Amino acid sequence: MGAALCLLSRPRFGACCRVLVRMIGCKKTLVKQKLNDKLGFKWREQMGVPIKTILAFFVLFLLRKLFTQRAAIYDISKFIGERRDFWLVDKAMDRFHGKDGFFVESLADLKAGNQVYPLKALRYTGPGDRRVKLILSGAVHGDEPAGTAALFEFAEQLRKCPAPGLEVLIFPVTSPPAYVQDHRFTELVNRGASHQKRADLNRDFFINQDGYPELKKARQEDRLDEEGRIIHSSQEAPVLMEFLKKEQDKRPFDLHIDLHECSICQAGMIFTNDETQGEMLDAMYPAIKPNPGEHPLPIHWFDGLIPSLKTYKKQLYFIDPIQGKPVFARWSFVELNAPSFTLESPMNRSLEERSTMQLDLVNRAIQQLLNVGSCTKP
Numbered sequence: 521m522g523a524a525l526c527l528l529s530r531p532r533f534g535a536c537c538r539v540l541v542r543m544i545g546c547k548k549t550l551v552k553q554k555l556n557d558k559l560g561f562k563w564r565e566q567m568g569v570p571i572k573t574i575l576a577f578f579v580l581f582l583l584r585k586l587f588t589q590r591a592a593i594y595d596i597s598k599f600i601g602e603r604r605d606f607w608l609v610d611k612a613m614d615r616f617h618g619k620d621g622f623f624v625e626s627l628a629d630l631k632a633g634n635q636v637y638p639l640k641a642l643r644y645t646g647p648g649d650r651r652v653k654l655i656l657s658g659a660v661h662g663d664e665p666a667g668t669a670a671l672f673e674f675a676e677q678l679r680k681c682p683a684p685g686l687e688v689l690i691f692p693v694t695s696p697p698a699y700v701q702d703h704r705f706t707e708l709v710n711r712g713a714s715h716q717k718r719a720d721l722n723r724d725f726f727i728n729q730d731g732y733p734e735l736k737k738a739r740q741e742d743r744l745d746e747e748g749r750i751i752h753s754s755q756e757a758p759v760l761m762e763f764l765k766k767e768q769d770k771r772p773f774d775l776h777i778d779l780h781e782c783s784i785c786q787a788g789m790i791f792t793n794d795e796t797q798g799e800m801l802d803a804m805y806p807a808i809k810p811n812p813g814e815h816p817l818p819i820h821w822f823d824g825l826i827p828s829l830k831t832y833k834k835q836l837y838f839i840d841p842i843q844g845k846p847v848f849a850r851w852s853f854v855e856l857n858a859p860s861f862t863l864e865s866p867m868n869r870s871l872e873e874r875s876t877m878q879l880d881l882v883n884r885a886i887q888q889l890l891n892v893g894s895c896t897k898p
């Protein structure tokens with residue numbers, strides 16, 4: 521009624537509105553008065569303080585929720601944005617340290633130009649008896665960021681929902697110097713016979729066995745020192761090998777998944793050197809299921825460029841026999857005796873889709889190993 525009067529008498533709009541406000545105020549006072557009479561206490565004196573206190577608590581609760589959510593998400597988009605900030609990743613790892621079963625392990629300081637970047641692992645130990653031990657690595661190639669996002673999401677998932685029986689070493693960024701520079705390759709420390717300016721970390725995991733057949737294949741025989749030991753081209757490979765060997769001595773590994781990305785793939789791919797892992801491949805397969813008509817690689821690769829690859833079911837898994845390249849996952853298979861897989865997510869999809877695919881694959885593998893759902897509350 522008041523509003524209609526205001527609209528009808530536009531020249532006296534201001535005055536009418538003042539009347540309206542006064543009317544509403546009167547009504548409020550009347551309601552308060554009635555409440556006072558009914559409840560038998562003074563509204564302002566007896567309810568004023570508690571309401572203020574309740575309001576203050578409510579505001580505090582909202583603020584806490586807001587900041588807790590921020591801390592939980594770790595703003596993955598910032599890690600993966602156009603400007604690669606390694607220190608955000610490093611800080612995020614440190615925030616996990618000492619809580620919810622997480623512990624940060626520092627492996628080494630790696631040089632890149634004038635800077636030094638720490639190589640760290642995030643160790644998670646779930647409640648209860650330890651049953652399976654995993655290695656999860658991402659960003660071995662510095663320009664493949666989905667693994668970093670997926671592994672932080674995975675760590676976050678463990679924080680919210682502990683996984684009994686699980687011990688896992690997580691490397692969100694396995695090659696900080698490559699990640700910082702958004703480059704596939706890392707800093708080269710030994711050129712050997714090659715003329716490369718940078719080192720491919722995922723071709724530097726030579727197997728420590730007589731004859732070094734991979735070295736001969738790669739024509740890098742001069743990478744052996746006087747005592748016949750391998751001279752690595754990267755800083756990361758020898759550090760990781762030594763660390764993981766020591767870990768292996770404490771307790772053997774049950775699985776290694778190395779998360780990579782593929783710029784020429786239409787669909788996801790899984791590589792393995794272990795021909796006995798059919799069940800695990802079948803368990804992981806739904807994570808990379810391609811859209812109809814999509815093929816993981818250009819078809820001529822199968823009989824042309826990669827003659828050593830064998831396909832397993834529907835040409836979506838690749839069994840790479842012993843003469844394969846000196847990649848991280850293959851080293852884990854041979855030297856740690858752990859079933860190991862390299863996942864390639866297709867870079868033609870969005871970062872979110874790729875990291876979701878990688879997280880899904882990791883969860884499926886763990887479900888297969890532990891025979892439990894992905895989220896088991898203690």
Ligand SMILES: [Zn+2]
Nearest residue numbers: 661664780781
């Ligand atoms: Zn890669």
